[in-house]
Amino acid sequence: MSKEMFIRQLEYDFKVIEKQLDQSFDKINNLIDQVFIMDSPIYKLSCPKQELYLLKDPQFNLIDQTNFKSNIVQEVKPLIISKITQQVNLKQQSDQQLQQSSLPQSQSIQCPSQFKPFNYQIIKDNSIYQNEWCCAMAYNKDCSCVALSCDKQIKIYEFKQAILKQIHVLYQHQKDVLTLSFMKKSNQFISGDSGGSILIWSINKKWYCSQTIQAHIGSIRCLIMNNNEDLFITSSYDNTIKFWVKQNDWIWQQTITDHKLQVNQLSLNDKENKVISCGEDKLILVIEYFESDKKWIVIQNITVEDLGCRICFINNNQFTFQPIIGNLMHVYQMNNISKQFVKTKDINVNESDSDFGELFPQQFLKQKQLLVSKHGNSINLIRKTEVDQFxxxxxxxxxxxxxxxxxxxxxxxxxxxxSQSNQIQIRKYAEQ
Incomplete structure (x- = not known):
């Protein structure tokens, strides 16, 4: 793990801890304010000694603390209920799995979609030890080649029969590589790094850099491309979203500056006329392309309760959003009348008190109606059924x-x- 990557992850860790502490202290301060019926909250007192004296005041022991205890219970109660609910759900899932495994094959529970039950099984013998951090991965159009970032390097592997064989190492990046994206119509791929640089790679017996773009002043967090491969879109730690179009070379087209903090992920809809984004500022932007103006315009600004690193279009009228904390993923649907996206349901996933590895994007695979979403220390594989359930x-x-x-x-x-196993691991789809 490079020094730069370690510092960036450490800063992110402190930011999450600081956020949680601030929320806890705010609740405690508000409860204390109510007990003392103070005009000015304790956290606004300028003298620390004054705060200490106030908390040691013998009057505190004379106050009826019933309301105080009641308020504390009200704060803790939702947490207890959430934990109990989580345990109940896990128990129900365990019972269902046990019941299904004990039934004869003819009586097995039917999957509520046109697909059979499945899982992804690790091929342990094909794992590769990799000490440097691999923050980005990409497959070429026929899945015969895989590119992986290893700090500042890009390693190119031949991929056959679930075995990775290294064939090239590319050294041109000066900073850690955070995004990789293969073009499906041509033998090219794009990489972005923590210094804001984007490199276009082509092949002529060997891979070489055919164009370098200094795209952002902050690290590249996400890079997506349209199907025609004449447009790609980037988001960055510098709070911006940029659009790039292909002429003779790739050139800048437009910048969106509505986010106030770093932009974590982007997703493009099926029609390729809308982009959604999520950022550290607890905002989801819906951006639409207007052919008459030849311009991308923010048409909706959604404020969410907690920031998220992952967002993904399911179809033109639906997308999913994963907050970093809690056990729920949110589903947003476009209202037919207002044409605005609104939250319509939640998907119960694993509980997480924080989330890292924000460079692992959500993916929706239409062929299998499968959503891939990291949350905390888990990768959730979520099937969309015929009746629009997840x-x-x-x-x-x-x-x-x-x-x-x-x-x-x-x-x-x-x-x-x-980062625990320090292994590149390969899992293969298997129907049960």
Whole structure:
């Protein structure tokens, strides 16, 4: 793990801890304010000694503390209920799995969609030890080649029969590589790094850098491309979203500056006329392309309760959003009348008190109607059914929050790297 990557992750850790502490202290201060019926909250007192004296005041012991205790119970009660609910759900899932395994094959429970139950099984003998952090992965169009970032390097692997064989190492990046994206119509791929640089790679017997773009003043967090491969979109730690179009070379087209903090992930809809984004500022932006103006315009600004690292279009009228904390993923649907996206349902996933590895994007595979979403120390594989339900088919647990990976476009392989095992691991789809 490079020094730069370690510092960036450490800063992110402190930011999450600071946020949780601030929320806890705010609640405690508000309760104390109510007990003393103070005009000015304790946290606004300028003298620390004055605060200490106030808390040691013997009057505190004379006050009827019934309301105070009641308020504390009210704060703790939702947490207890949430934990109990989580345990009940886990118990129900365990009972259902036990019941299904004990039934004869003819009486087995039917999957509520056109697909059979499945899981992704690790091929242990094909794992590769990798000490440097692998924050990004990408497959070429026929899944015969895989690119992986290893700090500042990009390693190119031949991928055959679930075996990775290293064939090239690219050294041109000066900073850690955070995003990789293969073009499906041509033998090219794009990489972005923590210094804001984007490199276009082409091949002529060997891979070489055909264009370098200084795209952002902060690290590249996400890079997506349209199907025609004449447009790609980037988001950055510098709070911006930028659009790039292909002429003779790739050139800048437009910048969106509505986010106030770093932009974590982007997703493009099927029609490729809308982009959604989520950021550290607890905002989801819906951005639409207007052909008459030849311009991308923010048409909706959604404020969410907690920030998230992952967002993904399911179809033109629906997308999912994963907050970093809690056990719920949110589903947003476009209202037919207002044409605005509104939250319509929640998907119960694993509980998490924080989330890292924000560079692991959500993916929705239409061929398998499968959503791939990291949350905390788990990768959740969620099936969308014919009746528009979302069912967690498999939750792969890791011993680390720092997990990075990518599913192949056909859904046959899931390749991951995590900071605990320090291994590139390959999992293969198997129907049960």
């Amino acid at each position: 069912i967690v088919e498999q939750s792969i647990q890791f011993d680390s929050y720092y997990i990075f990976g990518q599913m192949s476009d056909d859904g046959e392989y899931l390749i991951t790297w995590d």
